[in-house]
Each structure stands twice: as C-alpha cells, then as structure tokens.
Amino acid sequence: MAPPPPPPPPSEQPATAAAGAAEAGLISKVLIVMAMEAEAMPLVHNFKLVEAPADESTFHKGAPWLRYHGNYKGLHIDLVRPGKDTVYGVDSVGTLPAALLTYSSVQTLKPDLIVNAGTAGGFNAKGAKVGDVYLASDVAFHDRRIPIPVFDMYGVGARKTFGTPNILKELNLKAGKLSTGNSLDMSPKDEEMIRSNDATIKDMEGAAVAYIADMFSTPMIFVKAVTDIVDGEKPTAEEFLMNLITVTATLELAVVKVIDFISGKCLSDL
Amino acid sequence: MAPPPPPPPPSEQPATAAAGAAEAGLISKVLIVMAMEAEAMPLVHNFKLVEAPADESTFHKGAPWLRYHGNYKGLHIDLVRPGKDTVYGVDSVGTLPAALLTYSSVQTLKPDLIVNAGTAGGFNAKGAKVGDVYLASDVAFHDRRIPIPVFDMYGVGARKTFGTPNILKELNLKAGKLSTGNSLDMSPKDEEMIRSNDATIKDMEGAAVAYIADMFSTPMIFVKAVTDIVDGEKPTAEEFLMNLITVTATLELAVVKVIDFISGKCLSDL
Numbered sequence: 001m002a003p004p005p006p007p008p009p010p011s012e013q014p015a016t017a018a019a020g021a022a023e024a025g026l027i028s029k030v031l032i033v034m035a036m037e038a039e040a041m042p043l044v045h046n047f048k049l050v051e052a053p054a055d056e057s058t059f060h061k062g063a064p065w066l067r068y069h070g071n072y073k074g075l076h077i078d079l080v081r082p083g084k085d086t087v088y089g090v091d092s093v094g095t096l097p098a099a100l101l102t103y104s105s106v107q108t109l110k111p112d113l114i115v116n117a118g119t120a121g122g123f124n125a126k127g128a129k130v131g132d133v134y135l136a137s138d139v140a141f142h143d144r145r146i147p148i149p150v151f152d153m154y155g156v157g158a159r160k161t162f163g164t165p166n167i168l169k170e171l172n173l174k175a176g177k178l179s180t181g182n183s184l185d186m187s188p189k190d191e192e193m194i195r196s197n198d199a200t201i202k203d204m205e206g207a208a209v210a211y212i213a214d215m216f217s218t219p220m221i222f223v224k225a226v227t228d229i230v231d232g233e234k235p236t237a238e239e240f241l242m243n244l245i246t247v248t249a250t251l252e253l254a255v256v257k258v259i260d261f262i263s264g265k266c267l268s269d270l
Numbered sequence: 271m272a273p274p275p276p277p278p279p280p281s282e283q284p285a286t287a288a289a290g291a292a293e294a295g296l297i298s299k300v301l302i303v304m305a306m307e308a309e310a311m312p313l314v315h316n317f318k319l320v321e322a323p324a325d326e327s328t329f330h331k332g333a334p335w336l337r338y339h340g341n342y343k344g345l346h347i348d349l350v351r352p353g354k355d356t357v358y359g360v361d362s363v364g365t366l367p368a369a370l371l372t373y374s375s376v377q378t379l380k381p382d383l384i385v386n387a388g389t390a391g392g393f394n395a396k397g398a399k400v401g402d403v404y405l406a407s408d409v410a411f412h413d414r415r416i417p418i419p420v421f422d423m424y425g426v427g428a429r430k431t432f433g434t435p436n437i438l439k440e441l442n443l444k445a446g447k448l449s450t451g452n453s454l455d456m457s458p459k460d461e462e463m464i465r466s467n468d469a470t471i472k473d474m475e476g477a478a479v480a481y482i483a484d485m486f487s488t489p490m491i492f493v494k495a496v497t498d499i500v501d502g503e504k505p506t507a508e509e510f511l512m513n514l515i516t517v518t519a520t521l522e523l524a525v526v527k528v529i530d531f532i533s534g535k536c537l538s539d540l
Contacts, residue, residue: 062484085424088420088423089420092424104373143452145454147506154358155364182413183413184416185417187415187459189459214356214357216332237416
C-alpha cells in the first residue's frame with residue numbers, strides 16, 4: 001500500500017472556498033432559477049454576480065437565456081433567467097423556458113442544490129397574504145388534464161420538494177403546496193385542479209423546474225413570495241403588477257437569508 | 271491563384287447518399303419528433319431505423335428519451351420520442367418533454383428539417399373528420415393566458431410553419447391551423463382560445479416543438495392525423511383511445527409519403 005500523498009502546497013490548494021466546501025461534504029454549488037428580470041436583478045446585485053459572456057455560454061445562441069455567477073460566503077452561485085422572448089421582448093415566463101433553461105444549466109453546471117425563487121399568487125382561503133414568503137413542500141401542475149388512467153396522474157405530476165425543516169424554523173417562513181400552470185389568471189377548471197392539488201400558492205414555473213431537478217436527481221427548493229391573492233377581490237394581473245416591486249424586495253431579502261443559511265452547511269442540515 | 275484541388279479519389283468521396291445530398295443543396299437530415307410509442311414504432315419499422323444505444327446518447331441519462339436513426343432514400347432520418355415517464359410509466363406526452371427532447375436533439379443533430387408527426391383532435395365545425403391528415407399552416411398555444419399587454423401575445427405564441435405548397439398539392443393533404451395545450455380535454459377557456467387561434471386541429475406538442483425550431487431557425491412541418499372530433503358527441507378520451515390504432519396506420523402512411531416526397535429535394539421544392 002502506497003503512503004498517502006503529502007498535502008498539496010498552499011498554491012495548489014483549492015482556490016475558492018466553494019471548492020473547499022465541496023471536499024468537506026458541504027453544499028458548494030447553488031443554481032438559482034428565476035423567471036423575471038425584475039425578480040432576478042436585485043439578487044444579482046446583492047450577491048455581486050457577474051454576467052457570463054455570451055461567447056462562453058453553453059446555451060444555444062438562439063436562446064435568450066442569461067447566466068450570472070460568482071462566489072458568495074463560500075458558495076458558488078449561478079443565477080439563471082430565461083431572458084426576453086426574441087419575438088415579443090417580454091420576460092420568457094412559464095413552464096417551457098423554465099424547464100429548458102434548468103435542463104441546460106443543470107447539465108453543464110451540476111449544482112448541489114436548485115433554488116427556484118419568484119413571485120406567486122396566494123390563496124386567502126389557505127391563509128396566504130400579500131408579501132408572505134413560502135417554501136413549497138410539494139409541487140404539481142394544474143393545467144395538464146389527461147382523463148385517462150395513469151396519464152391523469154402523470155399530467156398532475158405531483159412531487160415532494162427537498163425537505164428543509166431547519167430553514168423553515170430558523171427563518172420563520174411559511175410552508176405550503178405550490179401548483180403550477182402556464183396562465184396568470186385562473187379558469188374554473190384550473191381552480192378545480194388547484195383545490196385538488198391542495199395548493200396554497202400558484203405560480204407559472206415551479207413544477208416544471210421540479211420535473212428537471214428530478215430528472216437529474218438534484219435536490220430542489222422553492223422560495224415564493226405572494227404578489228396577489230387569487231381568491232380575493234382584485235383582478236390578478238392588476239394586483240400582480242401593483243405589488244411586483246414591493247414583493248420583489250421581500251423576495252430578495254428572503255432568498256439572501258436562505259442562501260446565508262445554506263452557506264457552510266450540508267444538505268442534511270437544511 | 272492556386273489551381274483548384276483535384277477531385278478526391280472514389281474511396282474518399284462521401285460514403286452516404288445523405289452526405290452527397292447535403293453538398294448538392296438537397297435536404298439531407300430530417301428529425302422526426304413524435305410523442306407516443308404507438309405513433310412512433312410503425313415508422314421506426316417502416317424506415318428500418320435502429321435505436322441509438324443509451325451509452326452513445328447525448329441525452330441526459332435521467333431522461334427517458336429515445337432516438338432511432340438510419341438512412342432512407344438518400345436522407346438521414348433521426349426519429350425521437352420522449353419515452354415513458356420514469357415515475358408513471360406512460361408516454362411523456364405534452365409540451366415539456368416535446369420541447370426538451372427537440373432542444374436536445376436539434377442541438378446535437380443539426381437537422382435540415384423538423385417533422386413533428388402525431389395524432390390530434392379535430393373540429394367538425396372547421397371540416398375535420400376522423401382519419402383526416404393535416405399539415406399545419408400555423409401553430410399557437412391555447413392554455414397560456416397572460417392578460418397583460420404583450421405578455422398575452424407571448425402566451426399565445428402564434429407562429430407560421432414552413433410553407434410546403436407542393437407537398438400539400440401532390441399528397442392531397444388538408445391544411446389547417448394547429449392549437450396546442452397540455453390537456454387532452456377542452457375546458458370552456460381552452461375552447462375560447464382555440465376559436466381565437468382559428469384552429470382546425472388541437473394537439474399537445476406542436477407549438478412547443480415550433481418554439482424550439484424557431485430558436486434554432488430550423489424549418490418545421492407538422493403532420494397531424496385526426497383521432498377524435500373535439501366538438502362532436504363522444505368524449506375525447508374514449509374516442510381517442512378507440513381510434514388510436516387505426517389512425518396511427520393512416521399517420522404512418524402519410525409520413526412515409528411526406529418523407530418520400532422530401533427525398534432528393536431542396537427546402538424550396540417543398
């Protein structure tokens with residue numbers, strides 16, 4: 001048996017705290033997936049992330065997807081967003097861009113943990129209020145109705161998220177089930193499915209990000225701040241736009257606290 | 271000015287008809303995207319395609335996606351399908367797997383043309399009958415309602431397909447607009463959007479495949495065979511399952527005719 005190799009000289013030791021963390025079993029690489037520029041940019045600035053140049057990107061050049069990266073408190077953070085639709089110029093919200101972007105990012109970046117952060121609608125009947133921040137315990141779809149046995153369950157695609165009891169307790173966040181669909185409004189059929197999903201919050205990306213996270217067996221958590229009350233008096237689109245800026249600041253604070261909590265910890269500590 | 275290099279000896283000339291076709295400006299590589307095993311396998315056998323081994327795949331190993339390939343009448347054909355959902359064991363129908371599979375396939379295979387073939391619901395009010403085969407002139411989504419200016423149009427995501435007047439005429443196929451959503455059934459809200467999309471046929475993948483084709487600036491055509499009449503008497507799921515086998519045979523014939531027509535032609539000949 002050969003003797004163990006001597007420790008490397010300081011100059012050859014891992015250059016970043018992130019690399020050192022990985023060796024100790026600590027969470028090293030976090031991928032934050034966000035949908036809207038207004039939600040993402042405060043965090044990009046807060047974490048002092050820099051935009052990855054397009055010519056170094058592994059994303060297809062025809063995709064408007066953007067990546068920002070940097071080191072923060074011993075973690076390597078990649079924050080990705082789907083960017084502006086190349087035809088209509090608005091944020092590429094919804095399940096398709098979220099899933100494609102997450103697939104491409106996880107395949108190349110191999111994160112230890114995926115954080116999908118964003119705004120959501122909340123249900124007053126389940127105790128949600130504007131400005132509340134939730135960690136989703138479960139995710140499912142509410143707009144994939146396939147009334148054939150087994151296909152029906154595939155359509156709903158219910159998944160448990162990665163359990164984070166310590167984050168919930170320490171940061172005093174709310175827990176609730178998340179239901180995902182491609183519409184900002186809610187049709188009667190959507191409402192029926194959301195009730196059947198027992199959801200407290202409703203977004204347009206979560207379950208799609210979870211589908212990809214499961215494909216790669218990567219733990220995933222969902223931080224969602226409530227911009228509008230779906231079962232309230234005001235029209236969703238109006239309330240969403242009115243509260244977007246304020247609630248985005250609340251979301252930013254919550255995500256920073258979650259990332260601060262994650263720093264220096266193992267997955268089992270969350 | 272140097273003299274032109276002499277022609278390569280026969281042994282160094284392009285080994286396959288497909289490579290030769292590419293040099294002559296002819297369509298060389300066709301990617302066929304299908305959703306269900308029952309729709310795909312007759313074509314795999316008809317074109318004598320072989321399954322690409324998993325260990326040579328560029329697809330992520332956690333994805334159940336399958337690729338079959340081979341040469342047929344001077345074309346290189348790759349036929350891909352999303353495979354069985356790893357949790358529920360049913361065909362991975364719907365927009366997410368179709369978009370992800372198409373993205374991954376186009377990125378690595380760089381086809382000259384994408385053919386999305388499959389079954390669809392048809393509208394009696396627009397002249398569709400069970401067994402009709404359509405080439406979609408336009409695609410759009412009917413379950414992405416975002417009632418904010420510009421976001422609303424992004425949600426619908428209407429796109430023109432690649433124009434194929436000669437295929438339509440020669441093969442005597444029908445032309446109509448295709449509307450895509452993740453549900454097999456049709457809610458009143460879906461119906462409203464489908465009417466607004468002026469659709470004759472309704473499927474669960476088309477507009478998602480078109481989104482990716484546009485991202486890569488790859489021409490795309492949609493061959494859809496009608497399994498059920500959405501505005502008819504019978505429940506969609508029942509009629510769909512009853513007609514799936516028969517209509518799949520019709521679809522197979524139509525796709526073979528389309529591929530035969532494409533063989534030896536340029537894009538501008540279609």
